[in-house]
Amino acid sequence: MHERPEERHTRDRFGLPESLLASANAMTVVPTTSKIRVENLRAWFGQTEVLKGITLSITERRSTAIIGPSGCGKSTFIRCLNRMHEVVRSARVAGRVFLDGTDIYEDGINPVRLRQRVGMVFQKPNPFPTMSIRENVLAGLRLQGIRSHDQDGLVERALRNAALWDEVKDILGRSGESLSGGQQQRLCIARALALEPEVLLMDEPCSALDPVATAKIENLIHDLRKQYTVAIVTHNMQQASRVADYTAFLYIGELVEFGETTDLFTNPSDPRTEDYITGRFG
Amino acid sequence: MSQTQGARGDGLAPERAFKAICLLALALPLFLLLVLVGKAFADGWPRLTWDFLSGYPSRNPQLAGILPALAGSMCLMLLTAAIGIPLGVGAAIYLEEYSRPGRLTSLVEVNISNLAGVPSIIYGLLGLELFVRTMQMGRSLLAGAATLALLILPMVIMASREALRTVPQSTREACYALGADRWQTVRRVVLPMSLPGILTGIILSLARAIGETAPLITIGALTYVAFLPNSVNSPFTALPIQIFNWISRPQAGFHVNAAAGIIVLLAIMLLLNGTAIWLRARFQRRFH
Numbered sequence: 001m002h003e004r005p006e007e008r009h010t011r012d013r014f015g016l017p018e019s020l021l022a023s024a025n026a027m028t029v030v031p032t033t034s035k036i037r038v039e040n041l042r043a044w045f046g047q048t049e050v051l052k053g054i055t056l057s058i059t060e061r062r063s064t065a066i067i068g069p070s071g072c073g074k075s076t077f078i079r080c081l082n083r084m085h086e087v088v089r090s091a092r093v094a095g096r097v098f099l100d101g102t103d104i105y106e107d108g109i110n111p112v113r114l115r116q117r118v119g120m121v122f123q124k125p126n127p128f129p130t131m132s133i134r135e136n137v138l139a140g141l142r143l144q145g146i147r148s149h150d151q152d153g154l155v156e157r158a159l160r161n162a163a164l165w166d167e168v169k170d171i172l173g174r175s176g177e178s179l180s181g182g183q184q185q186r187l188c189i190a191r192a193l194a195l196e197p198e199v200l201l202m203d204e205p206c207s208a209l210d211p212v213a214t215a216k217i218e219n220l221i222h223d224l225r226k227q228y229t230v231a232i233v234t235h236n237m238q239q240a241s242r243v244a245d246y247t248a249f250l251y252i253g254e255l256v257e258f259g260e261t262t263d264l265f266t267n268p269s270d271p272r273t274e275d276y277i278t279g280r281f282g
Numbered sequence: 283m284s285q286t287q288g289a290r291g292d293g294l295a296p297e298r299a300f301k302a303i304c305l306l307a308l309a310l311p312l313f314l315l316l317v318l319v320g321k322a323f324a325d326g327w328p329r330l331t332w333d334f335l336s337g338y339p340s341r342n343p344q345l346a347g348i349l350p351a352l353a354g355s356m357c358l359m360l361l362t363a364a365i366g367i368p369l370g371v372g373a374a375i376y377l378e379e380y381s382r383p384g385r386l387t388s389l390v391e392v393n394i395s396n397l398a399g400v401p402s403i404i405y406g407l408l409g410l411e412l413f414v415r416t417m418q419m420g421r422s423l424l425a426g427a428a429t430l431a432l433l434i435l436p437m438v439i440m441a442s443r444e445a446l447r448t449v450p451q452s453t454r455e456a457c458y459a460l461g462a463d464r465w466q467t468v469r470r471v472v473l474p475m476s477l478p479g480i481l482t483g484i485i486l487s488l489a490r491a492i493g494e495t496a497p498l499i500t501i502g503a504l505t506y507v508a509f510l511p512n513s514v515n516s517p518f519t520a521l522p523i524q525i526f527n528w529i530s531r532p533q534a535g536f537h538v539n540a541a542a543g544i545i546v547l548l549a550i551m552l553l554l555n556g557t558a559i560w561l562r563a564r565f566q567r568r569f570h
Contacts, residue, residue, distance in 0.1 A: 116461035143462035
């Protein structure tokens, strides 16, 4: 209860997009544009409010990490960015999310079309078990009934982008589930990339993987952010510092702090951020 | 130490007793089944010739054959499948993938579970009134198949829902995240994944339908048919009805025919159930 005024104060300092963009511009050499703007985003499961008004911007062709303790709403947050939150029964959203200036929660927006522009990789690798590796990569196109004349090229490009091509080029006909966990996750990344999305959302993509597989995915994210706008949820702070240009710290449904990753980790301005990154809770 | 061992020894006795009871519970019905099947085979096996399979009914038990009943049962199965499968699987897809939980949905669900327990003769009465009389289908194959389709509908729906439920939510989400809509997700991912379970449910339901006698008698399937069905509107008979008819005759020769008919019916059911097991095993191998 007594934390209320402090929280409001924090939101004023870090929630405003102007201050955020100003700081981002000041610190990066290349001029950056905002790909996604989130304004006062609130989300519920039934009666439980899991996001209590988030405002932030996600920069184009950069990677933004969302960190925070379990249950802070970070997965819900990125699921709101491609309208996957509403897939769950009893889920509700309020607020505005602009993708290239268009509110994705507006009436005329088809969430199905939106998800073709905003791809997603999940916590647990989930290749389609009835499909081969090749079919998995092409699944996005096939599901929508899009015919592509250069399917082989597309499969190779997507698998190369996901750093999986060399490992699977001779076994493309095998089931996607025959791969190791790390390979399955890269297959899921390739599946998302095959649709050539503009934004790639990743919901704790390494939490089910061993350290070697995790390192491979992290290297991959490092490369992907040059081409795509990446938003990655992680509970691993080292991972955020390795792969993200910007980091947002969420705590119990509120945005506590948001800024350049190096800034946030070396010089947190909110005591809760400091407590979290120094391991005092979480 | 010795006390612990003693306690353990005591603990084993009820374990052994329970195991024995379970074994008995398995052995008893199995034994009865063996006796029944054994008797049918002993009686009917010599009668099971090509002439019997390809012959028409006759007043002379030695000349009577089972062909119209066999053909009737097969046609009935195909028609029942054609009516019951799309309706049943469609209803299951709606209930699992589209419906929002609410009063109407739970009402439908409770009714489906209840219908699975309704005696088959009630379905026969419904079929008689609805299909034979009101819809004026007459005592035709179509009326019989529609009645049997109603009968297996709850089973097909429940088995299909069970199968659809085994597809993890994460797989559906993967699909939505690729920009697929609900129908594309169901058609391309959820249905293929749940196909083994759905097929098993369908085949087991059909195996039950082929053995049903009461609803067909109620809607007026004939007991003496000397011709093959030539359209969905033609009168018909079926294996269980033919068997029922023969067994109720006083002459011993017909009882032998009935036993032979039972063997044929059993063989078809075994074939169907075997197919169900084979299909399931085949798809499971392909997926894992």
